[in-house]
Amino acid sequence: MFNQIAVIGAGTMGNGIAHVFAQFGFRVNLVDRDPAQLEKAIATITRNLERQVGKGLLTEQDSEQALQRIQSVQNLKEGIQAADLIIEAATENTELKLSIFKELDQLAPGDAILASNTSSISITKIASATQRPEKVIGMHFMNPVPVMKLVEIINGYSTEQQVTEKIVELSRLLNKIPSVVNDYPGFIANRILMPMINEAIYSLYEGVAGVEEIDTIMKLGMAHPMGPLQLADFIGLDTCHSILKVLHEGLGNPKYAPCPLLTNMVTARKFGVKSGEGFYLYTKGSKDLVVHPRFSQ
Numbered sequence: 200m201f202n203q204i205a206v207i208g209a210g211t212m213g214n215g216i217a218h219v220f221a222q223f224g225f226r227v228n229l230v231d232r233d234p235a236q237l238e239k240a241i242a243t244i245t246r247n248l249e250r251q252v253g254k255g256l257l258t259e260q261d262s263e264q265a266l267q268r269i270q271s272v273q274n275l276k277e278g279i280q281a282a283d284l285i286i287e288a289a290t291e292n293t294e295l296k297l298s299i300f301k302e303l304d305q306l307a308p309g310d311a312i313l314a315s316n317t318s319s320i321s322i323t324k325i326a327s328a329t330q331r332p333e334k335v336i337g338m339h340f341m342n343p344v345p346v347m348k349l350v351e352i353i354n355g356y357s358t359e360q361q362v363t364e365k366i367v368e369l370s371r372l373l374n375k376i377p378s379v380v381n382d383y384p385g386f387i388a389n390r391i392l393m394p395m396i397n398e399a400i401y402s403l404y405e406g407v408a409g410v411e412e413i414d415t416i417m418k419l420g421m422a423h424p425m426g427p428l429q430l431a432d433f434i435g436l437d438t439c440h441s442i443l444k445v446l447h448e449g450l451g452n453p454k455y456a457p458c459p460l461l462t463n464m465v466t467a468r469k470f471g472v473k474s475g476e477g478f479y480l481y482t483k484g485s486k487d488l489v490v491h492p493r494f495s496q
Contacts, residue, residue, distance in 0.1 A: 201369060205230055205282035207275070207299060209240035212316050213288035215344025218244045221268040222257070222345070223373050228270050230278035237271040244269065247345055276306045283308065284369070286338055288316040291441045296320060297328040304329035312362055314338040319389050319442040321449070322355035322382045332357035336366055339388065340375075342434070350375045355382050384449030389442050396439055397458055399427035403478075403494065404460040410478045410494045428478040429488065431461075432471030440465045 206217045209231035217229045217240070231237050248262040257265075272278035279285050285307055287299050296315060303313055313335045315325050326335035337353025350370040354363055363379060370377035380387045399413050408416070414426020423430075431439050440462065446455035464470075464477070471477030480489045 200365060200372075201225065201284045203228070203282045203284075205279045205285045206288055207231075207278075207285065207303070208288040208290075209233070209236045209271075210288065210290075212340060212342060212344065214240035214243050215247075215342065216286055216288055216316065216340055217269055218247060218265070218345050219340075219373050219375075221265040222248075222251075222261070224268070226268050226270075228272045228278040228282065230272045230275055232273055232275075234273060237273070241266075241269070241271060247343075251345070275302065279303065279307050279311070281308070282311055284312050284314065286314045286316060291318060291320065291438055293320050293324070293445075296325055300325050300328040300335070304331060310334075312336065312365070314366065316340055318438075319385045319393075319445040321384070322353045322358070326355045326357060333359045334362055336362055337382070337386070338366060338370075339386065341388075348374075348376045349388075350377045351386055351388050352377050352379045353382055353386050354379065385442065385446045390446065393439060393442050393446060394455060396427045396431045396434075397443055397455075397461065400431070400458040400461050403428065404458055410490045432477035432479055432481075435470050435473055436461060436477055437465050437470045 204220045204225050205228045206213050207230050209229050213229065217227045220227045229237065229240060245266060248257065248265055251257040252259055252262050285303055287296060289295055289299055296317060300313060307313065313329065315322065315337055316339055317337060318339055322335060322337040326332035329335060332355060335355055336358050339351040339353065341347035341349050352363065352366055367377045367379065385393060402408055402413055403410060410428050414428050417423045417426045440457050443455055443457040468474060469476045472481050475481050476491060478491060478494060480491050
């Protein structure tokens with residue numbers, strides 16, 4: 200079905216997507232213009248494969264073979280020229296994605312499917328940057344990609360049924376569970392998740408309860424594995440903010456407007472886990488969850 204996969208962007212999602220494809224036997228070009236980012240991505244994939252070996256999920260040989268299937272590539276044209284599926288996993292920024300897809304359309308083989316790992320941006324809009332909107336689709340993996348089972352598959356306005364069927368079948372080959380949705384702001388995962396996270400932030404902002412109390416109530420009362428504020432830190436507060444803006448602008452409903460506290464934290468570059476500070480503090484090498492002193496009761 201697919202012989203060569205290209206993943207554009209070697210960040211958290213990109214390296215996770217490359218990992219999973221390689222683990223299940225696909226040759227993958229991991230493409231990023233930043234050599235340091237590529238090096239970091241391969242190191243992350245190596246550690247995650249070793250973790251799977253340690254848990255008995257893979258053999259040493261499986262791990263080695265998966266790594267051998269991943270090629271780091273800095274040049275976009277070189278990385279995608281033989282690909283029959285290209286998955287963009289860049290930052291959640293509309294203009295950036297439109298620019299990437301315009302370039303992909305010009306450089307990729309004519310029959311290649313172009314997929315985006317976007318979690319909220321319109322697939323129809325992304326497809327409009329290409330001359331092949333029928334071959335553009337959303338393939339939204341969940342983080343961490345090697346662990347999470349869901350792939351949210353998003354049909355753009357012009358996506359061909361045959362393309363959707365191929366991506367559904369491919370997702371199952373990766374031992375994932377595909378769920379097909381239509382192209383409206385936030386799709387399903389984030390249209391439901393982000394207002395919940397935003398409401399949790401509003402509850403903190405308005406003094407209804409503290410960080411620990413909000414997260415404890417949602418974990419113990421609603422059986423969520425992670426509280427909404429901890430989850431926001433894990434996703435990235437900047438990413439949450441971007442998705443809420445997409446929902447607010449796309450649906451025109453004030454209920455989706457980001458909480459002012461979230462906006463302030465993002466402006467102050469307190470992004471959660473990746474910056475070391477969010478609603479909690481994150482110390483390298485420690486798994487202890489410590490509420491940021493700013494939010495301590």
